[in-house]
Amino acid sequence: MNRLAPARIQVHIAHAYPLVARGIERVLGDLSDVDATLDEGEGAGADIVIADYHDGLERTARARRESVGRRTRTPRVVILTEWCREQNVRLAMEAGVAGYLQQGCTTQQFVDCIRHVAAGSRYIESELAIRMADSLSHEALTGRECDVLRVLVAGRCNKSIAIDLGISVGTVKAHVKAIMAKLRAVSRTEAASIALQRGLLAEHPAAAPNPAGRGASAANARMPALIAG
Structure with missing residues (x-):
C-alpha cells in the first residue's frame, strides 16, 4: 500500500533586503521538506511568509482583516529583523505574528522556527523568549x-x-x-x-527603503548568521 508523502512546507520570501533574502533562500534550498519562492508577490498559497519588521506587521494585519468571515487560509508570518527591543517583540506577537527572529540568529534557530510555525505553533528565538518571559512579570505601559x-x-x-x-x-x-x-x-x-x-521604547522602522539605497547598505552591514551557515 502506497503512503502519501508528507506535504512540503511552502515558504514565500518577502524580506526587504536582497542579500538577506538570498541567504534565506540558500538555507531553505538545503531542506528536503521545504519549497521556497523569492519574488515581490504576496505569497498566495504559501504556508509561511518571511518578512522584515515593517512588512511583517502589515502582512499580519492584512491577513487578519481578510480572514474575517472567510474560511480561506492565509500565510503565517515570520519576522526576521534587527528590531528586537522588548516592545517591538511584544507589539508583533500581540498583532499575531507567528515567528520572531533576530537577524543574528543561527541557521538551526531559523530552521526550527520554520518547522514550528508550519506545524501550527508560534516561535520566538530563545534569547528573545527569555526577555519576553521576564517582561510578563511587569505591568505593560499604555x-x-x-x-x-x-x-x-x-x-x-x-x-x-x-x-x-x-x-x-x-x-x-x-x-x-x-x-x-x-x-x-x-x-x-x-x-x-x-x-x-x-528596551521598552520600540523602534519604529519606516517602510522598507529602496534596496539599492542607503537603507539597504545599513541593514546589510549586520548580516544574519544563517547566511554564513
Missing part, C-alpha cells in the same frame, strides 16, 4: 505612557512633554507617576534607565 516615556528619556521637563504631546501638564504628571509605579522606579532618571535597559 501607548500614551510610552509616548511620555519616550520624551522623558530625552531629558525633557513636564511642561516640554505637555507641549510636545499636546496634553496638559497635569496629565503628564499623572502619566509619569504611573510610569514610575509600573517600572518600580524612584526617580525619573531611574525610570529612563530602566526603559533603556529593558
Whole structure:
C-alpha cells in the first residue's frame, strides 16, 4: 500500500533586503521538506511568509482583516529583523505574528522556527523568549505612557512633554507617576534607565527603503548568521 508523502512546507520570501533574502533562500534550498519562492508577490498559497519588521506587521494585519468571515487560509508570518527591543517583540506577537527572529540568529534557530510555525505553533528565538518571559512579570505601559516615556528619556521637563504631546501638564504628571509605579522606579532618571535597559521604547522602522539605497547598505552591514551557515 502506497503512503502519501508528507506535504512540503511552502515558504514565500518577502524580506526587504536582497542579500538577506538570498541567504534565506540558500538555507531553505538545503531542506528536503521545504519549497521556497523569492519574488515581490504576496505569497498566495504559501504556508509561511518571511518578512522584515515593517512588512511583517502589515502582512499580519492584512491577513487578519481578510480572514474575517472567510474560511480561506492565509500565510503565517515570520519576522526576521534587527528590531528586537522588548516592545517591538511584544507589539508583533500581540498583532499575531507567528515567528520572531533576530537577524543574528543561527541557521538551526531559523530552521526550527520554520518547522514550528508550519506545524501550527508560534516561535520566538530563545534569547528573545527569555526577555519576553521576564517582561510578563511587569505591568505593560499604555501607548500614551510610552509616548511620555519616550520624551522623558530625552531629558525633557513636564511642561516640554505637555507641549510636545499636546496634553496638559497635569496629565503628564499623572502619566509619569504611573510610569514610575509600573517600572518600580524612584526617580525619573531611574525610570529612563530602566526603559533603556529593558528596551521598552520600540523602534519604529519606516517602510522598507529602496534596496539599492542607503537603507539597504545599513541593514546589510549586520548580516544574519544563517547566511554564513
